[in-house]
Each structure stands twice: as C-alpha cells, then as structure tokens.
Amino acid sequence: MNRIAYLNGDFVPLGEARVSVLDRGFLFADGIYEVSAVLDGKLIDNDSHLARLERSVGEISLALPVSLPRLVEIQRELIARNGLADGVVYIQVTRGVADRDFHFPEGATPTLFLFTQAKNIIESPAAKTGVAVKLVPDLRWGRCDIKSVALLAQVLAKQAAHEAGCAEAWMTRDGFVTEGGSSTAFIVTADGTVVTRPNSTAILPGCTRKALLALAAEGSIRLEERAFSVDEAFAASEAFMTSASSFVYPIVTIDGRPVGTGQPGPVATRLRELYIAFARATAV
The missing domain is CATH 3.20.10.10 (D-amino Acid Aminotransferase, subunit A, domain 2)
Structure with a gap:
C-alpha cells in the first residue's frame, strides 16, 4: 500500500484514503468509473476514455467535480508520483455523501477517487x-x-x-x-x-x-x-x-x-x- 491515490482534492497514501459509509457509491452503487491504460508512463487513448466517462455521468445526471483538463492533470500526477511505467489509472466518481434516501440528494458534493495499478500489458x-x-x-x-x-x-x-x-x-x-x-x-x-x-x-x-x-x-x-x-x-x-x-x-x-x-x-x-x-x- 505504498501507492499514492487522489481523493477529493488531495493526494494521499492509498492505505490512508477514506470514504464515508454514507457515500452513495457505497450504499447504492450510485457512481461511474473509468479505466485508462498506461504504457511507458503515458496514457493510452485517454480522450476516448474521458469522453465515455463524461457520457456515463451525463446518463445518470451526475456532474463531474473537476474539469476534464484537470482530470488529466491528476492522472499524470498520479503516474509520476507512483513511478508507473505500465498499468492503469482507475477513476471513480459517485454522487457523494448524504443520508440514505433513494432520490438524488440536494447539495451533495460528488466523491472523486483515482488510483493506479501496475500491470505488464505488453508482455502478458x-x-x-x-x-x-x-x-x-x-x-x-x-x-x-x-x-x-x-x-x-x-x-x-x-x-x-x-x-x-x-x-x-x-x-x-x-x-x-x-x-x-x-x-x-x-x-x-x-x-x-x-x-x-x-x-x-x-x-x-x-x-x-x-x-x-x-x-x-x-x-x-x-x-x-x-x-x-x-x-x-x-x-x-x-x-x-x-x-x-x-x-x-x-x-x-x-x-x-x-x-x-x-x-x-x-x-x-x-x-x-x-x-x-x-x-x-x-x-x-
């Protein structure tokens, strides 16, 4: 657990990242995820993945808490901080923390979480x-x-x-x-x-x-x-x-x-x- 993750504006050790038990992603699976590959420390076909992310959150009326350019900056920072050569960057956004009720909560801030995983894609x-x-x-x-x-x-x-x-x-x-x-x-x-x-x-x-x-x-x-x-x-x-x-x-x-x-x-x-x-x- 020496990896660095990103959670709601902060870069933190993955083992120390914490999300509320009232997060709607935990209670309802009310969230979207995306995975981009990394090869030689660079993102692969990332625009396509972010376009799909944007479409998916739109289909459930969930606003991204950061812009797509900022999301790319976070991805690249995670790759650099983790020294990731080959693997993936995982993105998850949920509707955020609110008391349990089925309808969309008013004023909840979406939860944004990213982490990396090393994987030998080419020589698998x-x-x-x-x-x-x-x-x-x-x-x-x-x-x-x-x-x-x-x-x-x-x-x-x-x-x-x-x-x-x-x-x-x-x-x-x-x-x-x-x-x-x-x-x-x-x-x-x-x-x-x-x-x-x-x-x-x-x-x-x-x-x-x-x-x-x-x-x-x-x-x-x-x-x-x-x-x-x-x-x-x-x-x-x-x-x-x-x-x-x-x-x-x-x-x-x-x-x-x-x-x-x-x-x-x-x-x-x-x-x-x-x-x-x-x-x-x-x-x-």
Whole structure:
C-alpha cells in the first residue's frame, strides 16, 4: 500500500484514503468509473476514455467535480508520483455523501477517487498463449452502456469463470453472446471476417473496441458489426477479447471446447500488433 491515490482534492497514501459509509457509491452503487491504460508512463487513448466517462455521468445526471483538463492533470500526477511505467489509472466518481434516501440528494458534493495499478500489458503471458472463457447467463440490468460501479453481475460471472479455470466470462442472452465480464467479445469467421456486436444499451461501448475497429478497417480486414450466436462462437476460426487493461487477448477455448486450432490465430495476433503500434504512436 505504498501507492499514492487522489481523493477529493488531495493526494494521499492509498492505505490512508477514506470514504464515508454514507457515500452513495457505497450504499447504492450510485457512481461511474473509468479505466485508462498506461504504457511507458503515458496514457493510452485517454480522450476516448474521458469522453465515455463524461457520457456515463451525463446518463445518470451526475456532474463531474473537476474539469476534464484537470482530470488529466491528476492522472499524470498520479503516474509520476507512483513511478508507473505500465498499468492503469482507475477513476471513480459517485454522487457523494448524504443520508440514505433513494432520490438524488440536494447539495451533495460528488466523491472523486483515482488510483493506479501496475500491470505488464505488453508482455502478458496470456497474450502469447491465449485464454479460456466460460459462458454464463447475462443477468445485468438494461443499461449496460453506462459504465456503472454496480458490477455484481460481472463479479459473479467472472467468479464462475475463475472457478472453472478461465480468464474471462462471456455473457449470453437468448443464445447470443453479449460481451465479456470486463471486455468486448469478437469472433473470426471461416472466411476471415471479424464479427462483434454493435453498440447498444446491451453492451458497454468499448474504447479499445472502437480503436481496433478503425485499425482493422485501415488494414483491410473484413468487419461485421452484428450479434453472433453461441453456436457461431463454437464454430469460429478464432476468437478474441479487447479491453483497456489487456489490449487484445486471443481466446483459445470456450467452455472447454477449442476455438479453431486451439492456438492464438493470425487475425487476433495481427490486431494486437496493430493496437500496440497505435498505442505507442498516440500515447500522451
């Protein structure tokens, strides 16, 4: 716990950061979070993440307590104070402290909390070997496009995956894959087409997903934004997932069944290379 965090205007040792038990994030999960990757001490695709943060707080009528430029300053200060080379910066904003009642409190000051986590994103063994996923029912609420701190359904999904020896859960609804517990789901069809579900209230609009689709289009990789079924996933030549903290991970088994050859495929491998090059070229 030697890391430095930011809480409501102050930089403090993470182990000493304290939030009231009456904070609405604690009582109601009334808050939003965001995660930006850090590579070589620089922020990756941060504008996209902050735009999503701004959209999410707007969807629940929650005002950010600082401006976006100030938020970037705080992120960079945390990276510097923690000597963070590779990893992530976590941001959480809640509606603040008030006596417990369901309606929005008047005059409450939002709680703003940031901290860093070190993570070897580039040299992750999972990126080289590929990962296993487990299929679970999608039990989430109807506004999955909002990056809410209410993550109990994802916690249960990822715990089920963990107990099965898998790195991620793919959530399913009506026979179709929605998304991962903390990632966007992709498959590659037999003809080499990359397929991922289109943005809607059913999934979180992934920032890494957005950048990767643009990179794939520039690289003349065929794309389809449509829902894909569990059966299609089992029959796919490749599968992979994307997130800020993993970039691109090949998926080699789904519910214990090998995907394609059961090894990381060329499309996922190429897209990971393209994203890493994009990240290094655009990091700030």
